[in-house]
Amino acid sequence: MKHDQATPPSRLSAPSSLRPVVVYAVFAALWILFSDQLVAALFQDPAKLTLVSTLKGWLFVAVTSLLLYGLIYRQLDLAAQLARREQAALQAQADAQRLLTEICDNSSDAIYAKDAEGRYLLFSREAARVTGQAAATVLGQDDSLLFPAAELPAIRGNDQCVMAENRTLTFEETVSTVDGKVVFLSTKGPLHDSQGQVRGLFGIARDITARKLLEEEQRIAAIAFESQEGMLLTQADGMIVRINRAFSMLTGYSAAEALGHTPAMLKSGRHEPAFFGAMWQQIHEHGYWQGELWNRRKNGSLFIAWLTISAVRGEDGHISHFVGAFSDITSHREAEAEIHRLAYYDPLTQLPNRRLLQDRIRQALATSQRSRHYGALIFLDLDHFKNLNDTRGHHVGDQLLVETALRLNRHVRESDSVARLGGDEFVLLLENLGSSAQEAAVQAEQVAEKIREALALPFQLGELTFHATASLGIALFLGHSESAESLLKYADVAMYQAKTDGRDTLRFFDPSMQTALEERSQLESDLYQALAHDQLQLYYQAQLNNQHQLIGAEALLRWQHPQRGLVPPGQFIPLAEETGLILPIGQWVLQQACRQLAAWQQAGNALQQLSVNVSARQFRQPDFVAQVEAALASSGANPTQLMIELTESMVLDDVEDTLHKMQALRRLGISFSLDDFGTGNSSLAYLTRLPLDELKIDKSFILNLPHSRNDAIIAQTIIAMATGLGLRVLAEGVETRAQQDFLQQHHCQAYQGFLFSRPLPQAEFDLLRRQFQAAV
Numbered sequence: 001m002k003h004d005q006a007t008p009p010s011r012l013s014a015p016s017s018l019r020p021v022v023v024y025a026v027f028a029a030l031w032i033l034f035s036d037q038l039v040a041a042l043f044q045d046p047a048k049l050t051l052v053s054t055l056k057g058w059l060f061v062a063v064t065s066l067l068l069y070g071l072i073y074r075q076l077d078l079a080a081q082l083a084r085r086e087q088a089a090l091q092a093q094a095d096a097q098r099l100l101t102e103i104c105d106n107s108s109d110a111i112y113a114k115d116a117e118g119r120y121l122l123f124s125r126e127a128a129r130v131t132g133q134a135a136a137t138v139l140g141q142d143d144s145l146l147f148p149a150a151e152l153p154a155i156r157g158n159d160q161c162v163m164a165e166n167r168t169l170t171f172e173e174t175v176s177t178v179d180g181k182v183v184f185l186s187t188k189g190p191l192h193d194s195q196g197q198v199r200g201l202f203g204i205a206r207d208i209t210a211r212k213l214l215e216e217e218q219r220i221a222a223i224a225f226e227s228q229e230g231m232l233l234t235q236a237d238g239m240i241v242r243i244n245r246a247f248s249m250l251t252g253y254s255a256a257e258a259l260g261h262t263p264a265m266l267k268s269g270r271h272e273p274a275f276f277g278a279m280w281q282q283i284h285e286h287g288y289w290q291g292e293l294w295n296r297r298k299n300g301s302l303f304i305a306w307l308t309i310s311a312v313r314g315e316d317g318h319i320s321h322f323v324g325a326f327s328d329i330t331s332h333r334e335a336e337a338e339i340h341r342l343a344y345y346d347p348l349t350q351l352p353n354r355r356l357l358q359d360r361i362r363q364a365l366a367t368s369q370r371s372r373h374y375g376a377l378i379f380l381d382l383d384h385f386k387n388l389n390d391t392r393g394h395h396v397g398d399q400l401l402v403e404t405a406l407r408l409n410r411h412v413r414e415s416d417s418v419a420r421l422g423g424d425e426f427v428l429l430l431e432n433l434g435s436s437a438q439e440a441a442v443q444a445e446q447v448a449e450k451i452r453e454a455l456a457l458p459f460q461l462g463e464l465t466f467h468a469t470a471s472l473g474i475a476l477f478l479g480h481s482e483s484a485e486s487l488l489k490y491a492d493v494a495m496y497q498a499k500t501d502g503r504d505t506l507r508f509f510d511p512s513m514q515t516a517l518e519e520r521s522q523l524e525s526d527l528y529q530a531l532a533h534d535q536l537q538l539y540y541q542a543q544l545n546n547q548h549q550l551i552g553a554e555a556l557l558r559w560q561h562p563q564r565g566l567v568p569p570g571q572f573i574p575l576a577e578e579t580g581l582i583l584p585i586g587q588w589v590l591q592q593a594c595r596q597l598a599a600w601q602q603a604g605n606a607l608q609q610l611s612v613n614v615s616a617r618q619f620r621q622p623d624f625v626a627q628v629e630a631a632l633a634s635s636g637a638n639p640t641q642l643m644i645e646l647t648e649s650m651v652l653d654d655v656e657d658t659l660h661k662m663q664a665l666r667r668l669g670i671s672f673s674l675d676d677f678g679t680g681n682s683s684l685a686y687l688t689r690l691p692l693d694e695l696k697i698d699k700s701f702i703l704n705l706p707h708s709r710n711d712a713i714i715a716q717t718i719i720a721m722a723t724g725l726g727l728r729v730l731a732e733g734v735e736t737r738a739q740q741d742f743l744q745q746h747h748c749q750a751y752q753g754f755l756f757s758r759p760l761p762q763a764e765f766d767l768l769r770r771q772f773q774a775a776v
């Protein structure tokens with residue numbers, strides 16, 4: 001440490017030197033004035049007077065010498081005393097200086113002093129260390145030598161403040177040092193000159209970087225502790241010593257209620273002691289545990305917590321505390337369960353859906369593979385479900401499905417599964433049947449039959465007592481011989497067979513069905529080619545009146561398959577409907593029929609009326625009317641020659657839409673025929689509302705005429721009803737003269753059937769027409 005030199009005090013002052021001289025002068029003057037007069041008064045004898053005067057002179061010398069001695073002695077003594085005191089003062093000053101230097105240099109704080117211009121007057125060892133500059137270099141220099149320019153304004157500002165306010169102040173100053181950025185707690189105070197004027201300042205700077213960091217960490221920790229998660233801090237013995245607000249919110253316990261207790265206050269009672277045993281074992285071994293846990297709130301309600309417990313170890317390595325952090329994941333779990341339910345269960349019946357069923361089938365296949373026991377899939381479809389839905393509304397249909405699900409579940413074993421694939425399709429998965437195919441088939445049949453009977457019992461759907469039947473298809477499996485998807489398909493095919501065989505029955509899948517299935521899928525892919533490769537044709541079947549005159553024809557679609565030859569529509573129209581191909585096909589039929597009508601017209605041989613079949617899917621298209629209009633416009637056909645055939649089920653499907661479209665088409669001049677009349681659930685109410693022109697008696701009622709009494713009555717009734725409604729009646733499928741005679745007798749007006757002509761290609765039909773024209 002360096003410091004400035006003090007001026008030594010003066011030893012003798014002028015007044016102290018004058019005093020003995022004055023004393024001597026006064027004594028001598030008094031002696032001269034009064035001693036001679038006294039001696040002359042006392043001694044008149046001259047000799048005596050001379051002697052006494054001599055002695056008086058000697059006495060004066062002796063006295064003055066003594067006086068002088070005393071005075072000089074005293075003066076010297078005083079000077080010695082003064083010198084000693086000065087020496088002592090100097091010593092004390094040097095000691096103080098050394099003390100100050102020692103304090104400064106041994107202090108862990110950086111100590112410095114600056115003059116009013118900021119130049120260093122004092123620079124301690126610690127100051128030199130942290131700045132990396134020797135005191136000798138720094139003294140006389142200012143802070144620009146030590147710190148980057150950016151940091152200087154703050155330091156100088158603080159210095160100025162201290163000097164201006166003339167008082168000691170404390171600042172936090174962040175400066176760059178050899179230890180990096182350091183935060184100093186700087187106490188700075190003014191230095192004064194002998195007149196008490198501020199002549200600079202001193203500073204004591206303490207490095208508080210670590211403390212600041214700690215404070216920051218504590219601040220962050222405090223914020224973290226007050227997070228969204230419930231937090232609790234316990235002692236090693238489990239006693240809760242701190243909780244956060246989220247803890248109180250999640251558990252309902254305030255700090256006052258929780259502190260001093262253990263987390264056992266949250267125990268739900270849902271976990272075995274072994275659960276906690278394993279948990280604590282892991283915490284002690286690994287210092288950490290994370291997992292799900294049921295907890296109980298203060299109000300008794302339960303919640304699932306996602307909990308993390310961390311052990312805090314002291315410096316001695318022993319656990320001092322535990323920190324627990326948890327969040328309430330109950331709603332998360334519920335949402336997951338809901339997602340799972342939506343993904344794997346049918347929302348209406350709560351039965352497993354197709355996806356879950358497929359999983360279960362795969363598991364069942366694996367089980368069967370191991371056990372070598374058969375299992376079975378029963379595919380079930382409610383008969384005529386669509387009619388119920390259409391006529392009574394979806395809510396009644398839904399009720400039936402829910403009731404069906406309940407009945408199915410009641411008739412299977414716990415280990416079996418019931419699933420709903422959608423619509424009115426259900427699947428039962430039976431496991432662990434017999435080990436021989438025969439035994440398994442008997443068991444599966446028993447279950448299927450039981451179910452068929454159970455479903456045949458009447459359903460009470462609100463007000464409605466409903467009699468349902470079901471068609472069931474059964475496919476057996478053993479091990480992994482078939483995939484889940486194939487098995488489902490087999491059972492579906494068998495069910496389809498049950499439907500074809502008259503419904504309300506059950507069928508086993510057999511390989512010949514499989515062949516049919518494969519053929520079907522082959523046909524499907526071929527059908528995609530049919531349109532593109534011009535393989536479709538329209539055939540025309542004549543329609544006659546009672547006078548045996550040709551009054552029109554029905555356009556019937558044929559598919560000229562390159563390998564199979566002529567494929568009848570019964571084989572491919574349902575397929576086309578399933579695949580959606582019916583839309584382009586139907587459009588082609590319409591266009592082709594219109595083109596043909598126009599061609600006949602142009603040839604001067606106009607056909608009175610051409611009936612065209614329209615499928616439900618085609619008719620339901622929103623732009624169906626526009627399609628017909630376009631076909632008429634592009635061909636130039638006369639709309640009055642075009643008749644559209646609709647079926648009962650189509651009309652029933654959406655009466656309002658049907659009515660709307662029929663009216664629009666009728667305005668164009670098109671007429672309508674109701675095909676297959678009598679086969680569906682006819683409703684007289686709608687018949688009167690629709691702008692129909694013709695009723696076609698289905699050929700199934702014609703086939704056994706005139707012998708079948710029932711069919712005869714039906715045919716008669718239809719004719720009477722149609723006549724009553726002002727509609728023309730056409731009998732379809734007339735094959736014999738007897739049939740025609742019977743129908744004619746009962747006032748049927750028109751006929752179509754093999755008796756007159758089969759459906760013919762256009763050229764042959766033209767020939768036929770010429771024959772009829774020739775016969776007139």
Ligand SMILES: Nc1nc2c(ncn2[C@@H]2O[C@@H]3COP(=O)(O)O[C@H]4[C@@H](O)[C@H](n5cnc6c(=O)[nH]c(N)nc65)O[C@@H]4COP(=O)(O)O[C@H]3[C@H]2O)c(=O)[nH]1
Nearest residue numbers: 556557568569570589613614615733734735752753754759
């Ligand atoms: N046993 C017997 N059958 C007779 C007799 N007279 C006519 N038939 C057949 O009866 C069916 C009458 O047609 P449909 O009832 O409209 O029934 C049609 C119709 O629903 C549908 N279809 C035909 N062409 C088309 C079409 O272009 N579009 C649509 N959507 N469906 C069509 O395919 C069904 C079957 O058509 P086809 O096989 O041509 O069968 C035709 C016809 O060949 C007879 O005396 N005895």
